[in-house]
Amino acid sequence: MDLGLRGKHAIVTGGSLGIGKAIARELAREGADVAIVARTKEQLEATARELAAETGRRVIPLAADVTSRAQVDAMVAQAASQLGGLHILVNSGSPPGGSASATGPIESVVDEDLLHDFNVKYVGALRCARAVIPHLKEQKWGRIINISGTNARNAGNLSGGARNTSLVHMTKTLAVQLGRFGITVNCVHPGTTRTERTPRLLAARATELGVTPEEAEKRDFTPDSPRGNAICRMVDASEIASVAVFLASDRSWAISGELVVATGGAGRSVYY
Numbered sequence: 094m095d096l097g098l099r100g101k102h103a104i105v106t107g108g109s110l111g112i113g114k115a116i117a118r119e120l121a122r123e124g125a126d127v128a129i130v131a132r133t134k135e136q137l138e139a140t141a142r143e144l145a146a147e148t149g150r151r152v153i154p155l156a157a158d159v160t161s162r163a164q165v166d167a168m169v170a171q172a173a174s175q176l177g178g179l180h181i182l183v184n185s186g187s188p189p190g191g192s193a194s195a196t197g198p199i200e201s202v203v204d205e206d207l208l209h210d211f212n213v214k215y216v217g218a219l220r221c222a223r224a225v226i227p228h229l230k231e232q233k234w235g236r237i238i239n240i241s242g243t244n245a246r247n248a249g250n251l252s253g254g255a256r257n258t259s260l261v262h263m264t265k266t267l268a269v270q271l272g273r274f275g276i277t278v279n280c281v282h283p284g285t286t287r288t289e290r291t292p293r294l295l296a297a298r299a300t301e302l303g304v305t306p307e308e309a310e311k312r313d314f315t316p317d318s319p320r321g322n323a324i325c326r327m328v329d330a331s332e333i334a335s336v337a338v339f340l341a342s343d344r345s346w347a348i349s350g351e352l353v354v355a356t357g358g359a360g361r362s363v364y365y
Contacts, residue, residue, distance in 0.1 A: 097343025099124030102176035104169065106159060106186030106221055109136040111288040112240060113185035114144075115330035119338045120181070121148035128153045128172035130186065151176070159186050159217030160209075169224035179228035181341045184218035184260075185240040195252040202251055210252035215259045222267060226276070235276035236341040239264050240333075243282045243356060257282075261352055268350030277349035279340045284356030285320065287329045314357075323358025 103120050107113030108129025117127045121144055129144075129152060131137050137154035145152040153175055157168035173179050187210075195207040218239055229235025244250045245257035264280040271278060295306040302309050313320040314327055322328075336355045339345055 094344065096123050096338065096341075098338070098341065101125040101180040101341075102172075102178055103127045103181035103183065103341070104130060104172050104179060104221070104225065105183040106130045106217070107240075108183075108185070109133065109140045109154075111185075111290070112283060112286060112330045112333050113183070114140055115288075115334035116183050116185060116238075116240075116337045117152065118144050118148065119331070119334040120183075120341065121145075121150040121152060123338060123342070124150065125181065126151040126153075126176050128155050128168075128176060130155050130157050130159075130168060130172075132156060132158050159220060160212050162220050165217075165220040166224050169221070169228070173228050178232055179225055180232055180234055181236045181238075182221055182225045182229075183238045183240065183337060183341070184221055186217055186221075187214040187256075196250045199251070207252040207255075211256045211259075214256040215263070218260060219263060222263075226271065229271075229276050230274045233275045235271070235274070236345075237264075237267060237271075237276065237278040238337050238340050239278070239280045240337070241280050241282050241352075243284045243354065243359070245282065246360075246362075264352070265350040272349055277340075277345065279345075279348055279350070280352045281333065281337055281340070282352060282354040282356070283328065283333045284322065284354075284359045285327055286333055287327045291327070321359065322356055326357065328355060328357045 103125050105113050105117040108117045109131040117129050120127050134156040141152040141154040155168045157164040195202040239260050241257040241260045244253040261280050264278050268278040295310055299306040299309040314325050315321045316323055333355050336353055
């Protein structure tokens with residue numbers, strides 16, 4: 094299926110590693126030129142070289158901190174200038190689970206940690222969207238995809254749940270505001286996803302259970318396990334990328350303001 098992405102220009106925040114990197118790779122494979130954004134310049138440059146060599150597309154590394162409006166505005170202006178316009182924004186900018194997640198009893202929550210986590214994920218996405226929207230309106234074609242997370246649906250992580258729930262709300266709000274300009278906005282909830290950090294986490298889990306990492310993963314992903322899902326295996330970052338890239342494509346006009354949960358069928362709740 095031709096997704097209509099050849100010649101499109103994209104920004105992917107959090108694009109140096111993990112889900113963001115996987116999305117940047119898939120966009121480039123579909124013919125888009127991509128600016129990847131993160132704070133660490135060295136990792137960004139290494140990822141840009143890797144993806145450009147692999148896909149033959151332009152992959153531009155742009156270092157920026159999404160907690161700074163000035164840095165975000167400058168990054169978006171630079172991306173638009175170097176790529177020749179913008180069509181797509183993927184907001185995937187935050188460490189898994191939050192950069193300083195406020196977990197545990199409310200008495201232990203550190204205000205500064207909660208506010209920083211919210212500032213990176215939710216307000217960071219807002220800053221990027223605000224800066225990109227004029228360019229999408231100019232193209233009369235645009236896609237914004239927000240990468241959120243299923244702790245929006247699970248009690249426990251106060252900052253992670255708050256930021257992710259808020260990102261879903263912002264998705265619908267922007268979809269309503271921007272649809273008339275040829276711009277769709279959608280959100281993706283990944284669950285536990287295989288990325289570069291997975292081997293370390295599986296090794297720790299295996300030590301906890303007294304088994305091999307392979308056995309630990311197998312146990313945790315049965316449908317009856319609290320960590321499990323219906324497909325009985327961990328979802329890979331490349332599979333999240335496939336969902337995001339479809340939402341970024343010319344084939345996805347009928348979908349806007351929606352949330353796609355890409356967990357392999359985790360949980361037993363019914364949403365309607």
